[in-house]
Amino acid sequence: MTFVLDYADYLESHVDGWTVTTEGTLVHGINRHYIRISPNLDGREDPNVSMLVLANQPPGGPYAYPAKEIVDAGFLELVRYGIRRPDDPAIVDSVAVIDAVLKVDTPAGPCWRRYNHDGYGQRADGSTYRGWGVGRPWPLLTGERAHYELAAGRDPRPLLQSLEKFAIGIGLLPEQIWDQPSIPEKLLWFGRPTSAAVPLAWAHAEYVKLVRSSTEGRVFDRIEPVHARYAAEPRRNATLEIWSMNRRLATIVRGRTLRIIAGERFEVMWTTTDWQSRDQSTSIATSVGVCYVDIVAPPNAARLRFTMTDGGEYSVDVTD
Numbered sequence: 001m002t003f004v005l006d007y008a009d010y011l012e013s014h015v016d017g018w019t020v021t022t023e024g025t026l027v028h029g030i031n032r033h034y035i036r037i038s039p040n041l042d043g044r045e046d047p048n049v050s051m052l053v054l055a056n057q058p059p060g061g062p063y064a065y066p067a068k069e070i071v072d073a074g075f076l077e078l079v080r081y082g083i084r085r086p087d088d089p090a091i092v093d094s095v096a097v098i099d100a101v102l103k104v105d106t107p108a109g110p111c112w113r114r115y116n117h118d119g120y121g122q123r124a125d126g127s128t129y130r131g132w133g134v135g136r137p138w139p140l141l142t143g144e145r146a147h148y149e150l151a152a153g154r155d156p157r158p159l160l161q162s163l164e165k166f167a168i169g170i171g172l173l174p175e176q177i178w179d180q181p182s183i184p185e186k187l188l189w190f191g192r193p194t195s196a197a198v199p200l201a202w203a204h205a206e207y208v209k210l211v212r213s214s215t216e217g218r219v220f221d222r223i224e225p226v227h228a229r230y231a232a233e234p235r236r237n238a239t240l241e242i243w244s245m246n247r248r249l250a251t252i253v254r255g256r257t258l259r260i261i262a263g264e265r266f267e268v269m270w271t272t273t274d275w276q277s278r279d280q281s282t283s284i285a286t287s288v289g290v291c292y293v294d295i296v297a298p299p300n301a302a303r304l305r306f307t308m309t310d311g312g313e314y315s316v317d318v319t320d
Contacts, residue, residue: 030097033096057117138203174193270307
């Protein structure tokens with residue numbers, strides 16, 4: 001259990017560094033917000049510099065966009081599960097961005113697109129999606145947005161009612177709704193379903209959760225131990241940094257423990273004196289199929305060098 005909690009703390013401590021840009025350009029005056037995906041190409045973990053390739057784009061592209069300019073509402077899960085407070089500054093800024101970039105106001109109420117430049121949806125002329133198109137608003141995202149309103153202490157019922165109004169027939173919720181002027185000859189009306197899936201079980205699940213959340217006055221998805229560990233103030237301080245063959249860390253903050261992990265047992269020979277002296281450690285196995293070695297560099301160390309069972313030599317710089 002301790003290993004799993006330590007790993008969870010490590011992930012939580014990197015959420016913002018991996019997924020929050022500080023150089024956003026989508027909304028004037030808001031430079032900080034969560035991005036949709038951090039591709040981490042070439043080992044870079046900076047959301048300000050990565051490029052993101054999007055699927056379902058029309059012929060001729062563009063296909064790649066700066067990752068800092070592609071946003072979605074996925075960060076709201078951090079609030080729903082209890083990892084971030086609803087009034088966390090990065091969350092608040094990100095809500096403002098998705099409302100400005102992705103929200104569509106319809107006669108039934110607001111609805112949100114999945115992400116900007118989404119190509120999964122019917123084309124602009126109303127013809128069927130065939131490999132590429134234009135992403136349309138998804139009613140289930142109205143439900144997710146309503147959960148955020150509840151978490152923030154506001155009334156989710158207006159958005160719950162909008163979600164209900166997006167339904168057709170016997171109460172079937174569609175995958176997407178049409179967000180352009182109506183095209184009656186193609187049975188497309190503004191704010192009504194496109195030819196995408198109806199019903200969408202995912203949307204109905206979100207609706208059921210939202211009804212319960214609204215009735216109980218608390219977010220159904222919130223995991224109380226997670227909320228107590230991360231959303232409560234003050235935020236926990238990370239003590240570990242993880243190194244693996246899939247993430248060959250280049251630097252570590254002084255005072256943190258370097259944890260080397262692998263899927264099988266291994267030996268580590270390590271030094272902070274350029275091999276003038278050395279130590280050796282044997283990995284510890286865990287019940288989750290991961291083995292690890294912890295290394296704590298002395299306070300005055302500038303670089304930690306180590307070799308592993310595979311014969312490779314690696315180094316991590318120690319920074320302030």
